[in-house]
Amino acid sequence: MDGNTTRKPSLARGAGQHVLIVAAEPDVAELLATTLELAGYRIGLTGTVADTLALLDAHRFDLLVVDTTLPDMAGIDPAARPVIVHRPPVLYLTGYDTLGRLLPELGLGETDYVTKPFRVAEVLARIQVLLRGAAPGRPDHFLRHGDLVLDDTLCRARRGPRTLDLTPGEYRLLRHLLVNAHRVLSKEQISRYVWGDFRGDNAIEQLVSRLRRKVDREEPALIHTRRGFGYWLGRVDAEG
Structure with missing residues:
Protein backbone atom coordinates (compact mmCIF):
# COMPACT_ATOMS: atom_id res chain seq x y z
CA MET A 1 0.00 0.00 0.00
CA ASP A 2 1.27 3.46 -0.85
CA GLY A 3 2.23 5.12 2.42
CA ASN A 4 1.65 8.56 0.89
CA THR A 5 -2.03 7.93 0.22
CA THR A 6 -4.17 10.50 2.04
CA ARG A 7 -7.21 9.03 3.76
CA LYS A 8 -10.35 11.12 3.65
CA PRO A 9 -12.15 11.54 6.97
CA SER A 10 -15.14 9.23 7.30
CA LEU A 11 -18.58 10.82 7.05
CA ALA A 12 -20.99 10.78 9.97
CA ARG A 13 -23.25 7.73 9.77
CA GLY A 14 -26.65 6.78 11.10
CA ALA A 15 -27.93 3.70 12.87
CA GLY A 16 -31.25 3.08 11.18
CA GLN A 17 -33.00 6.23 12.40
CA HIS A 18 -36.09 7.21 10.41
CA VAL A 19 -35.57 10.52 8.59
CA LEU A 20 -38.28 12.35 6.64
CA ILE A 21 -36.96 14.44 3.74
CA VAL A 22 -39.24 17.33 2.77
CA ALA A 23 -38.11 18.71 -0.60
CA ALA A 24 -39.99 19.85 -3.69
CA GLU A 25 -36.99 19.95 -6.04
CA PRO A 26 -36.44 16.43 -7.51
CA ASP A 27 -32.66 16.79 -7.72
CA VAL A 28 -32.38 17.85 -4.05
CA ALA A 29 -34.76 15.11 -2.91
CA GLU A 30 -32.88 12.41 -4.86
CA LEU A 31 -29.47 13.55 -3.61
CA LEU A 32 -30.58 13.63 0.02
CA ALA A 33 -32.46 10.32 -0.15
CA THR A 34 -29.58 8.48 -1.81
CA GLY A 40 -27.46 4.14 7.24
CA TYR A 41 -30.76 6.01 7.69
CA ARG A 42 -34.28 4.86 6.81
CA ILE A 43 -35.88 7.44 4.53
CA GLY A 44 -39.33 8.90 4.00
CA LEU A 45 -39.91 11.49 1.30
CA THR A 46 -42.53 14.20 0.76
CA GLY A 47 -42.74 17.30 -1.39
CA THR A 48 -45.52 19.34 0.23
CA VAL A 49 -46.39 20.63 3.68
CA ALA A 50 -49.79 18.91 3.60
CA ASP A 51 -48.21 15.50 2.98
CA THR A 52 -45.60 16.20 5.64
CA LEU A 53 -48.16 17.00 8.34
CA ALA A 54 -50.20 13.93 7.39
CA LEU A 55 -47.13 11.67 7.70
CA LEU A 56 -46.12 13.23 11.01
CA ASP A 57 -49.61 12.58 12.36
CA ALA A 58 -49.51 8.93 11.30
CA HIS A 59 -45.86 7.92 11.78
CA ARG A 60 -42.99 8.60 14.15
CA PHE A 61 -39.86 10.05 12.57
CA ASP A 62 -36.57 10.67 14.33
CA LEU A 63 -35.73 13.79 12.30
CA LEU A 64 -36.96 16.03 9.48
CA VAL A 65 -34.76 17.51 6.76
CA VAL A 66 -36.73 20.43 5.28
CA ASP A 67 -35.80 22.38 2.16
CA THR A 68 -37.21 25.87 2.76
CA THR A 69 -37.84 26.41 -0.96
CA LEU A 70 -41.12 24.50 -0.57
CA PRO A 71 -43.84 26.54 -2.29
CA ASP A 72 -46.13 26.19 0.76
CA MET A 73 -43.38 26.50 3.38
CA ALA A 74 -45.48 29.01 5.32
CA GLY A 75 -47.72 26.10 6.28
CA ILE A 76 -45.07 24.77 8.64
CA ASP A 77 -45.57 27.12 11.56
CA PRO A 78 -45.85 26.89 15.34
CA ALA A 79 -49.64 26.89 15.20
CA ALA A 80 -49.62 23.52 13.44
CA ARG A 81 -47.29 21.81 15.89
CA PRO A 82 -49.51 21.14 18.93
CA VAL A 83 -51.58 18.62 16.92
CA ILE A 84 -48.46 16.50 16.33
CA VAL A 85 -47.83 14.14 19.23
CA HIS A 86 -44.17 13.51 18.45
CA ARG A 87 -42.27 16.55 17.23
CA PRO A 88 -38.94 15.43 15.76
CA PRO A 89 -35.90 17.69 15.45
CA VAL A 90 -35.63 19.62 12.19
CA LEU A 91 -32.69 20.43 9.95
CA TYR A 92 -33.51 23.29 7.57
CA LEU A 93 -31.79 23.69 4.21
CA THR A 94 -32.00 27.39 3.46
CA GLY A 95 -30.50 30.01 1.20
CA TYR A 96 -28.34 32.56 2.96
CA ASP A 97 -30.56 35.41 1.71
CA THR A 98 -33.64 33.86 3.37
CA LEU A 99 -31.94 32.92 6.63
CA GLY A 100 -33.24 36.01 8.42
CA ARG A 101 -36.84 34.83 8.04
CA LEU A 102 -35.92 31.41 9.41
CA LEU A 103 -33.98 32.52 12.50
CA PRO A 104 -37.06 33.02 14.76
CA GLU A 105 -37.68 29.27 14.39
CA LEU A 106 -34.25 28.29 15.64
CA GLY A 107 -34.29 27.62 19.37
CA LEU A 108 -38.01 26.77 19.52
CA GLY A 109 -37.29 23.05 19.37
CA GLU A 110 -34.53 20.75 18.26
CA THR A 111 -33.67 22.80 15.17
CA ASP A 112 -30.63 23.71 13.13
CA TYR A 113 -29.84 24.82 9.60
CA ARG A 119 -22.18 20.13 1.46
CA VAL A 120 -23.19 16.52 2.08
CA ALA A 121 -20.64 16.16 4.89
CA GLU A 122 -22.11 19.14 6.73
CA VAL A 123 -25.67 17.84 6.38
CA LEU A 124 -24.64 14.46 7.78
CA ALA A 125 -22.75 16.08 10.66
CA ARG A 126 -25.64 18.38 11.64
CA ILE A 127 -28.09 15.46 11.48
CA GLN A 128 -25.89 13.49 13.85
CA VAL A 129 -25.74 16.40 16.31
CA LEU A 130 -29.52 16.86 16.25
CA LEU A 131 -30.16 13.15 16.76
CA ARG A 132 -27.70 13.06 19.65
CA GLY A 133 -29.55 15.98 21.27
CA ALA A 134 -32.85 14.09 20.93
CA ALA A 135 -31.53 10.80 22.32
CA PRO A 136 -34.13 8.22 23.42
CA GLY A 137 -35.13 8.17 27.05
CA ARG A 138 -35.82 11.86 27.63
CA PRO A 139 -38.58 14.23 26.47
CA ASP A 140 -37.89 15.75 23.06
CA HIS A 141 -37.98 19.33 24.29
CA PHE A 142 -35.34 19.04 27.04
CA LEU A 143 -31.59 19.48 26.65
CA ARG A 144 -29.37 18.71 29.64
CA HIS A 145 -25.77 18.88 30.75
CA GLY A 146 -25.29 18.08 34.42
CA ASP A 147 -27.54 20.42 36.40
CA ASP A 165 -33.28 34.97 33.16
CA LEU A 166 -31.95 34.92 29.58
CA THR A 167 -32.47 37.21 26.62
CA PRO A 168 -33.31 35.51 23.28
CA GLY A 169 -29.69 35.94 22.14
CA GLU A 170 -28.34 34.46 25.37
CA TYR A 171 -30.76 31.55 25.14
CA ASN A 180 -22.26 21.03 20.87
CA ALA A 181 -21.02 20.29 24.39
CA HIS A 182 -17.24 19.72 24.61
CA ARG A 183 -16.81 21.06 21.08
CA VAL A 184 -15.06 24.41 20.55
CA LEU A 185 -17.21 26.80 18.49
CA SER A 186 -15.58 29.71 16.70
CA LYS A 187 -16.87 33.27 17.00
CA GLU A 188 -18.09 33.08 13.41
CA GLN A 189 -20.00 29.85 14.01
CA ILE A 190 -21.65 31.32 17.09
CA SER A 191 -22.43 34.63 15.42
CA ARG A 192 -24.05 33.04 12.38
CA TYR A 193 -26.18 30.79 14.59
CA VAL A 194 -27.27 33.54 16.98
CA TRP A 195 -27.78 36.41 14.52
CA GLY A 196 -27.60 34.90 11.04
CA ASP A 197 -24.49 36.86 10.07
CA PHE A 198 -20.99 37.49 11.34
CA ARG A 199 -20.64 40.38 13.78
CA GLY A 200 -17.22 41.67 14.59
CA ASP A 201 -16.11 44.10 17.28
CA ASN A 202 -16.81 42.67 20.74
CA ALA A 203 -20.36 41.42 20.11
CA ILE A 204 -19.62 37.77 20.82
CA GLU A 205 -17.35 38.48 23.79
CA GLN A 206 -20.03 40.64 25.38
CA LEU A 207 -22.75 38.06 24.78
CA VAL A 208 -20.64 35.23 26.20
CA SER A 209 -19.68 37.36 29.19
CA ARG A 210 -23.33 38.12 30.02
CA LEU A 211 -24.31 34.47 29.65
CA ARG A 212 -21.37 33.28 31.74
CA ARG A 213 -22.36 35.58 34.63
CA LYS A 214 -25.81 34.01 34.66
CA VAL A 215 -24.87 30.36 34.12
CA ASP A 216 -21.67 30.08 36.15
CA ARG A 217 -22.75 31.56 39.46
CA GLU A 218 -22.49 28.01 40.78
CA GLU A 219 -19.51 25.69 40.56
CA PRO A 220 -18.24 24.08 38.47
CA ALA A 221 -17.99 26.64 35.67
CA LEU A 222 -19.47 25.31 32.42
CA ILE A 223 -18.64 27.98 29.80
CA HIS A 224 -14.99 28.24 28.82
CA THR A 225 -12.75 30.16 26.43
CA ARG A 226 -10.21 28.45 24.19
CA ARG A 227 -8.07 31.46 23.37
CA GLY A 228 -7.58 31.97 19.67
CA PHE A 229 -10.22 29.37 18.80
CA GLY A 230 -13.56 30.12 20.45
CA TYR A 231 -15.80 28.88 23.27
CA TRP A 232 -17.05 25.57 24.58
CA LEU A 233 -19.42 24.23 27.22
CA GLY A 234 -18.71 21.41 29.63
CA ARG A 235 -16.84 20.45 32.78
CA VAL A 236 -13.11 20.90 32.57
CA ASP A 237 -12.44 17.59 34.31
CA ALA A 238 -14.52 15.87 31.62
CA GLU A 239 -12.72 17.42 28.65
CA GLY A 240 -10.74 15.21 26.42
Whole structure:
Protein backbone atom coordinates (compact mmCIF):
# COMPACT_ATOMS: atom_id res chain seq x y z
CA MET A 1 0.00 0.00 0.00
CA ASP A 2 1.27 3.46 -0.85
CA GLY A 3 2.23 5.12 2.42
CA ASN A 4 1.65 8.56 0.89
CA THR A 5 -2.03 7.93 0.22
CA THR A 6 -4.17 10.50 2.04
CA ARG A 7 -7.21 9.03 3.76
CA LYS A 8 -10.35 11.12 3.65
CA PRO A 9 -12.15 11.54 6.97
CA SER A 10 -15.14 9.23 7.30
CA LEU A 11 -18.58 10.82 7.05
CA ALA A 12 -20.99 10.78 9.97
CA ARG A 13 -23.25 7.73 9.77
CA GLY A 14 -26.65 6.78 11.10
CA ALA A 15 -27.93 3.70 12.87
CA GLY A 16 -31.25 3.08 11.18
CA GLN A 17 -33.00 6.23 12.40
CA HIS A 18 -36.09 7.21 10.41
CA VAL A 19 -35.57 10.52 8.59
CA LEU A 20 -38.28 12.35 6.64
CA ILE A 21 -36.96 14.44 3.74
CA VAL A 22 -39.24 17.33 2.77
CA ALA A 23 -38.11 18.71 -0.60
CA ALA A 24 -39.99 19.85 -3.69
CA GLU A 25 -36.99 19.95 -6.04
CA PRO A 26 -36.44 16.43 -7.51
CA ASP A 27 -32.66 16.79 -7.72
CA VAL A 28 -32.38 17.85 -4.05
CA ALA A 29 -34.76 15.11 -2.91
CA GLU A 30 -32.88 12.41 -4.86
CA LEU A 31 -29.47 13.55 -3.61
CA LEU A 32 -30.58 13.63 0.02
CA ALA A 33 -32.46 10.32 -0.15
CA THR A 34 -29.58 8.48 -1.81
CA THR A 35 -26.98 10.00 0.51
CA LEU A 36 -28.87 9.34 3.73
CA GLU A 37 -29.76 5.77 2.74
CA LEU A 38 -26.11 5.03 2.02
CA ALA A 39 -25.24 6.60 5.39
CA GLY A 40 -27.46 4.14 7.24
CA TYR A 41 -30.76 6.01 7.69
CA ARG A 42 -34.28 4.86 6.81
CA ILE A 43 -35.88 7.44 4.53
CA GLY A 44 -39.33 8.90 4.00
CA LEU A 45 -39.91 11.49 1.30
CA THR A 46 -42.53 14.20 0.76
CA GLY A 47 -42.74 17.30 -1.39
CA THR A 48 -45.52 19.34 0.23
CA VAL A 49 -46.39 20.63 3.68
CA ALA A 50 -49.79 18.91 3.60
CA ASP A 51 -48.21 15.50 2.98
CA THR A 52 -45.60 16.20 5.64
CA LEU A 53 -48.16 17.00 8.34
CA ALA A 54 -50.20 13.93 7.39
CA LEU A 55 -47.13 11.67 7.70
CA LEU A 56 -46.12 13.23 11.01
CA ASP A 57 -49.61 12.58 12.36
CA ALA A 58 -49.51 8.93 11.30
CA HIS A 59 -45.86 7.92 11.78
CA ARG A 60 -42.99 8.60 14.15
CA PHE A 61 -39.86 10.05 12.57
CA ASP A 62 -36.57 10.67 14.33
CA LEU A 63 -35.73 13.79 12.30
CA LEU A 64 -36.96 16.03 9.48
CA VAL A 65 -34.76 17.51 6.76
CA VAL A 66 -36.73 20.43 5.28
CA ASP A 67 -35.80 22.38 2.16
CA THR A 68 -37.21 25.87 2.76
CA THR A 69 -37.84 26.41 -0.96
CA LEU A 70 -41.12 24.50 -0.57
CA PRO A 71 -43.84 26.54 -2.29
CA ASP A 72 -46.13 26.19 0.76
CA MET A 73 -43.38 26.50 3.38
CA ALA A 74 -45.48 29.01 5.32
CA GLY A 75 -47.72 26.10 6.28
CA ILE A 76 -45.07 24.77 8.64
CA ASP A 77 -45.57 27.12 11.56
CA PRO A 78 -45.85 26.89 15.34
CA ALA A 79 -49.64 26.89 15.20
CA ALA A 80 -49.62 23.52 13.44
CA ARG A 81 -47.29 21.81 15.89
CA PRO A 82 -49.51 21.14 18.93
CA VAL A 83 -51.58 18.62 16.92
CA ILE A 84 -48.46 16.50 16.33
CA VAL A 85 -47.83 14.14 19.23
CA HIS A 86 -44.17 13.51 18.45
CA ARG A 87 -42.27 16.55 17.23
CA PRO A 88 -38.94 15.43 15.76
CA PRO A 89 -35.90 17.69 15.45
CA VAL A 90 -35.63 19.62 12.19
CA LEU A 91 -32.69 20.43 9.95
CA TYR A 92 -33.51 23.29 7.57
CA LEU A 93 -31.79 23.69 4.21
CA THR A 94 -32.00 27.39 3.46
CA GLY A 95 -30.50 30.01 1.20
CA TYR A 96 -28.34 32.56 2.96
CA ASP A 97 -30.56 35.41 1.71
CA THR A 98 -33.64 33.86 3.37
CA LEU A 99 -31.94 32.92 6.63
CA GLY A 100 -33.24 36.01 8.42
CA ARG A 101 -36.84 34.83 8.04
CA LEU A 102 -35.92 31.41 9.41
CA LEU A 103 -33.98 32.52 12.50
CA PRO A 104 -37.06 33.02 14.76
CA GLU A 105 -37.68 29.27 14.39
CA LEU A 106 -34.25 28.29 15.64
CA GLY A 107 -34.29 27.62 19.37
CA LEU A 108 -38.01 26.77 19.52
CA GLY A 109 -37.29 23.05 19.37
CA GLU A 110 -34.53 20.75 18.26
CA THR A 111 -33.67 22.80 15.17
CA ASP A 112 -30.63 23.71 13.13
CA TYR A 113 -29.84 24.82 9.60
CA VAL A 114 -27.39 24.37 6.74
CA THR A 115 -27.10 27.07 4.08
CA LYS A 116 -27.44 26.24 0.38
CA PRO A 117 -25.63 25.19 -1.68
CA PHE A 118 -24.99 22.62 1.03
CA ARG A 119 -22.18 20.13 1.46
CA VAL A 120 -23.19 16.52 2.08
CA ALA A 121 -20.64 16.16 4.89
CA GLU A 122 -22.11 19.14 6.73
CA VAL A 123 -25.67 17.84 6.38
CA LEU A 124 -24.64 14.46 7.78
CA ALA A 125 -22.75 16.08 10.66
CA ARG A 126 -25.64 18.38 11.64
CA ILE A 127 -28.09 15.46 11.48
CA GLN A 128 -25.89 13.49 13.85
CA VAL A 129 -25.74 16.40 16.31
CA LEU A 130 -29.52 16.86 16.25
CA LEU A 131 -30.16 13.15 16.76
CA ARG A 132 -27.70 13.06 19.65
CA GLY A 133 -29.55 15.98 21.27
CA ALA A 134 -32.85 14.09 20.93
CA ALA A 135 -31.53 10.80 22.32
CA PRO A 136 -34.13 8.22 23.42
CA GLY A 137 -35.13 8.17 27.05
CA ARG A 138 -35.82 11.86 27.63
CA PRO A 139 -38.58 14.23 26.47
CA ASP A 140 -37.89 15.75 23.06
CA HIS A 141 -37.98 19.33 24.29
CA PHE A 142 -35.34 19.04 27.04
CA LEU A 143 -31.59 19.48 26.65
CA ARG A 144 -29.37 18.71 29.64
CA HIS A 145 -25.77 18.88 30.75
CA GLY A 146 -25.29 18.08 34.42
CA ASP A 147 -27.54 20.42 36.40
CA LEU A 148 -28.08 22.72 33.40
CA VAL A 149 -31.44 22.17 31.70
CA LEU A 150 -33.07 23.89 28.71
CA ASP A 151 -36.79 23.49 28.01
CA ASP A 152 -37.27 24.31 24.31
CA THR A 153 -41.06 24.22 24.56
CA LEU A 154 -41.14 27.14 27.00
CA CYS A 155 -37.75 28.60 25.97
CA ARG A 156 -36.61 28.53 29.58
CA ALA A 157 -33.35 27.48 31.20
CA ARG A 158 -32.31 26.63 34.71
CA ARG A 159 -29.22 25.53 36.55
CA GLY A 160 -30.09 23.35 39.49
CA PRO A 161 -33.07 24.96 41.23
CA ARG A 162 -32.28 28.44 39.86
CA THR A 163 -34.13 29.77 36.80
CA LEU A 164 -31.88 31.65 34.37
CA ASP A 165 -33.28 34.97 33.16
CA LEU A 166 -31.95 34.92 29.58
CA THR A 167 -32.47 37.21 26.62
CA PRO A 168 -33.31 35.51 23.28
CA GLY A 169 -29.69 35.94 22.14
CA GLU A 170 -28.34 34.46 25.37
CA TYR A 171 -30.76 31.55 25.14
CA ARG A 172 -29.78 30.83 21.54
CA LEU A 173 -26.08 30.98 22.43
CA LEU A 174 -26.52 28.67 25.42
CA ARG A 175 -28.50 26.21 23.32
CA HIS A 176 -25.84 26.17 20.60
CA LEU A 177 -23.09 25.56 23.16
CA LEU A 178 -25.16 22.86 24.88
CA VAL A 179 -25.99 20.93 21.70
CA ASN A 180 -22.26 21.03 20.87
CA ALA A 181 -21.02 20.29 24.39
CA HIS A 182 -17.24 19.72 24.61
CA ARG A 183 -16.81 21.06 21.08
CA VAL A 184 -15.06 24.41 20.55
CA LEU A 185 -17.21 26.80 18.49
CA SER A 186 -15.58 29.71 16.70
CA LYS A 187 -16.87 33.27 17.00
CA GLU A 188 -18.09 33.08 13.41
CA GLN A 189 -20.00 29.85 14.01
CA ILE A 190 -21.65 31.32 17.09
CA SER A 191 -22.43 34.63 15.42
CA ARG A 192 -24.05 33.04 12.38
CA TYR A 193 -26.18 30.79 14.59
CA VAL A 194 -27.27 33.54 16.98
CA TRP A 195 -27.78 36.41 14.52
CA GLY A 196 -27.60 34.90 11.04
CA ASP A 197 -24.49 36.86 10.07
CA PHE A 198 -20.99 37.49 11.34
CA ARG A 199 -20.64 40.38 13.78
CA GLY A 200 -17.22 41.67 14.59
CA ASP A 201 -16.11 44.10 17.28
CA ASN A 202 -16.81 42.67 20.74
CA ALA A 203 -20.36 41.42 20.11
CA ILE A 204 -19.62 37.77 20.82
CA GLU A 205 -17.35 38.48 23.79
CA GLN A 206 -20.03 40.64 25.38
CA LEU A 207 -22.75 38.06 24.78
CA VAL A 208 -20.64 35.23 26.20
CA SER A 209 -19.68 37.36 29.19
CA ARG A 210 -23.33 38.12 30.02
CA LEU A 211 -24.31 34.47 29.65
CA ARG A 212 -21.37 33.28 31.74
CA ARG A 213 -22.36 35.58 34.63
CA LYS A 214 -25.81 34.01 34.66
CA VAL A 215 -24.87 30.36 34.12
CA ASP A 216 -21.67 30.08 36.15
CA ARG A 217 -22.75 31.56 39.46
CA GLU A 218 -22.49 28.01 40.78
CA GLU A 219 -19.51 25.69 40.56
CA PRO A 220 -18.24 24.08 38.47
CA ALA A 221 -17.99 26.64 35.67
CA LEU A 222 -19.47 25.31 32.42
CA ILE A 223 -18.64 27.98 29.80
CA HIS A 224 -14.99 28.24 28.82
CA THR A 225 -12.75 30.16 26.43
CA ARG A 226 -10.21 28.45 24.19
CA ARG A 227 -8.07 31.46 23.37
CA GLY A 228 -7.58 31.97 19.67
CA PHE A 229 -10.22 29.37 18.80
CA GLY A 230 -13.56 30.12 20.45
CA TYR A 231 -15.80 28.88 23.27
CA TRP A 232 -17.05 25.57 24.58
CA LEU A 233 -19.42 24.23 27.22
CA GLY A 234 -18.71 21.41 29.63
CA ARG A 235 -16.84 20.45 32.78
CA VAL A 236 -13.11 20.90 32.57
CA ASP A 237 -12.44 17.59 34.31
CA ALA A 238 -14.52 15.87 31.62
CA GLU A 239 -12.72 17.42 28.65
CA GLY A 240 -10.74 15.21 26.42
